[in-house]
Amino acid sequence: MDVAIIGGTGYGAVELIRFLHNHPHVQVTKIISHSNSGTDLSEVYPHLTEIIDLEMTPLNVDELAKEVELVFFATPSNVSKHYIPSLMDKGVRCIDLSGDFRLRDGEIYQTYYGEEMATQRYIDQAVYGLPEINKEKIKQASILANPGCYPTATTLGLLPVLENDLVDNSSIIIDAKTGTSGAGRGLSLNVHFSEMNENFKAYKLGVHKHIPEIEQLLTERAKEEIQVTFTPHIVPMTRGIMSTIYVDLKDKQSTDYLIDVYQNYYKNDPFVRVRRNGTIPSTREVYGSNYCDIGLYADERTGKLIIVSVIDNLVKGASGQAVQNMNIMCGWDETTGINQLPIYP
Numbered sequence: 626m627d628v629a630i631i632g633g634t635g636y637g638a639v640e641l642i643r644f645l646h647n648h649p650h651v652q653v654t655k656i657i658s659h660s661n662s663g664t665d666l667s668e669v670y671p672h673l674t675e676i677i678d679l680e681m682t683p684l685n686v687d688e689l690a691k692e693v694e695l696v697f698f699a700t701p702s703n704v705s706k707h708y709i710p711s712l713m714d715k716g717v718r719c720i721d722l723s724g725d726f727r728l729r730d731g732e733i734y735q736t737y738y739g740e741e742m743a744t745q746r747y748i749d750q751a752v753y754g755l756p757e758i759n760k761e762k763i764k765q766a767s768i769l770a771n772p773g774c775y776p777t778a779t780t781l782g783l784l785p786v787l788e789n790d791l792v793d794n795s796s797i798i799i800d801a802k803t804g805t806s807g808a809g810r811g812l813s814l815n816v817h818f819s820e821m822n823e824n825f826k827a828y829k830l831g832v833h834k835h836i837p838e839i840e841q842l843l844t845e846r847a848k849e850e851i852q853v854t855f856t857p858h859i860v861p862m863t864r865g866i867m868s869t870i871y872v873d874l875k876d877k878q879s880t881d882y883l884i885d886v887y888q889n890y891y892k893n894d895p896f897v898r899v900r901r902n903g904t905i906p907s908t909r910e911v912y913g914s915n916y917c918d919i920g921l922y923a924d925e926r927t928g929k930l931i932i933v934s935v936i937d938n939l940v941k942g943a944s945g946q947a948v949q950n951m952n953i954m955c956g957w958d959e960t961t962g963i964n965q966l967p968i969y970p
């Protein structure tokens with residue numbers, strides 16, 4: 626199958642290329658760039674020299690629709706909403722790594738994204754691409770909204786206890802950490818070396834766009850309104866997300882019992898690994914891979930459950946999960962092209 630990637634010079638795009646290069650059913654035949662059209666991708670990314678021989682081109686939706694069956698948008702928010710409707714109308718399936726099609730409520734979108742949401746008719750057709758809960762809908766999707774990085778780590782960490790009604794849903798506190806590649810390739814004061822090295826910052830308290838995304842999914846799954854306390858931090862590493870979640874258990878439960886609940890919940894999900902024997906995952910243990918690893922500790926003194934969920938933000942948090950979704954949409958084994966081991970150390 627021929628596919629295109631839009632946002633060609635960004636980190637999400639180059640990570641898509643890494644996975645699709647070895648994918649047996651897919652060729653990347655178009656890479657669209659608004660800043661570098663006419664340039665070979667390997668000039669921007671010399672690590673692809675003599676491997677990827679493709680000149681980037683400007684976006685022309687009519688041409689694209691004739692040339693490929695599926696398009697990945699690896700663009701900033703408020704871009705894909707202008708193009709996906711016409712691609713969809715022309716029969717091209719789209720996977721959007723940005724947040725344009727994740728939220729359902731236009732007012733909330735306006736508050737957190739600062740612009741109008743995509744047309745409701747297209748929002749209604751978009752499927753939220755968290756494979757662990759949505760496989761059947763993903764198979765049929767024409768517009769696939771790939772989840773955000775923090776929401777992936779956080780909701781995978783919470784869903785088993787939430788859906789088994791084991792916790793007080795009003796008590797959720799999420800302390801999350803990300804590496805700098807989460808901010809993309811663009812230069813910004815916030816993430817340059819001397820601002821970040823030997824530093825640790827909390828940011829966007831109360832206003833981060835992943836708050837409504839996490840709340841929307843948890844509310845849908847718990848069938849009651851859920852609000853969370855969410856504090857993101859940026860830490861001096863390149864890749865990785867660790868979401869440490871604190872929640873009150875309704876009744877006293879042992880860690881071993883809860884591990885069984887999680888393992889049972891994810892028994893058919895190849896990319897979620899629940900740790901046994903008291904081990905708590907670190908970001909390095911999923912680096913470069915599509916795994917989400919979860920560790921648990923039930924504190925019998927305080928009645929709190931501590932959940933530690935780690936992913937690679939660029940893989941399970943973005944491009945790996947996008948390929949997993951494409952595999953499901955196309956009826957292929959969901960691990961195709963993305964079953965690399967984590968890189969360690």
Ligand SMILES: NC(=O)C1=CN([C@@H]2O[C@H](COP(=O)(O)OP(=O)(O)OC[C@H]3O[C@@H](n4cnc5c(N)ncnc54)[C@H](OP(=O)(O)O)[C@@H]3O)[C@@H](O)[C@H]2O)C=CC1
Pocket residue numbers: 631632633634635636637638657658659660661698699700701702704722723724772773774806807808809810811938939942943
């Ligand atoms: N980085 C991460 O960990 C994660 C990222 N995401 C989301 O994935 C998307 C891509 O992220 P990422 O690759 O990291 O970001 P980057 O900033 O690295 O890349 C985005 C690319 O989009 C293109 N672009 C920028 N502005 C515009 C514009 N106005 N119109 C069209 N294209 C534009 C540029 O490529 P060019 O000039 O070549 O077109 C740019 O390199 C974003 O929506 C991001 O929020 C989601 C989860 C995790």
Ligand SMILES: CC(=O)N[C@@H](CCC(=O)OP(=O)(O)O)C(=O)O
Pocket residue numbers: 702722723724772773774775803804805806807808834835857859
């Ligand atoms: C370090 C850093 O800035 N990280 C980004 C990650 C968000 C992201 O990638 O956004 P979407 O997944 O919603 O598209 C942030 O916190 O805004």
